[in-house]
Amino acid sequence: FLSAANYSCGGLLSYSSGTLQSPFYPGNYPNNADCVWEIYVRSNFRITLTFRDIQMQGGRCLSDYVEVYDGPLRTSPLLGKICSASLRTYTSSSNLMTVHFHSNSQYTYRGGD
Template sequence: FFSAANYSCGGLLSYISGTLQSPFYPGNYPDNADCVWEIQVTSNFRVTLTFRDIQMQGGRCLSDYVEIYDGPLRTSPLLGKICSGSLHTYTSSSNLMTVHFHSNSRYTYRGFQADYYSVPADQSTS
């Protein structure tokens, strides 16, 4: 029984832009991971997040997945839940976005890598 994992993931990201990825990417991510990143940019800006690469246990994203929330975790609208594909892009309606990565105990894959950056809130998103 392992109580402490030998990796860290998640946390607060408060830079203008950056990259987040699953633990050990591009190696396989660990079992039973739950990582939460809060991306907070300057007020009057929004967060745009683009997934460069995502490869997880497939199907309907029930076992391993990434959830993107439009603000704080759980209390905000879910922008998307994904487990495969590429170049998925999400933009928050405020200066805060939360990303939650979850894996179960069955199979592990390469995981994901995504870039985020801040965009002025007054820019039209059309």
């Protein structure tokens, strides 16, 4: 059993390339996770985010999902909401993108990167 106290996730990222992963990837992610990453790059640049592999609960993305926002969380357009994908890519319109990883209290899966 894993509790929220056993891991940390999310944060502010500012670099030219890198990797985001769900908690404990490639193992199963924990229940009741809410991770938010804000990704910044230099002005006049945009962010391209590619999901290489993601496997989460539910085909309709109601319980566990990843949301990608074109700017700050919830105040910016939602670029996509996914729970399973391979090689799906999103590009920001500015130098800020937000990624929100959410899991509920039921099943856990491998998550993604």
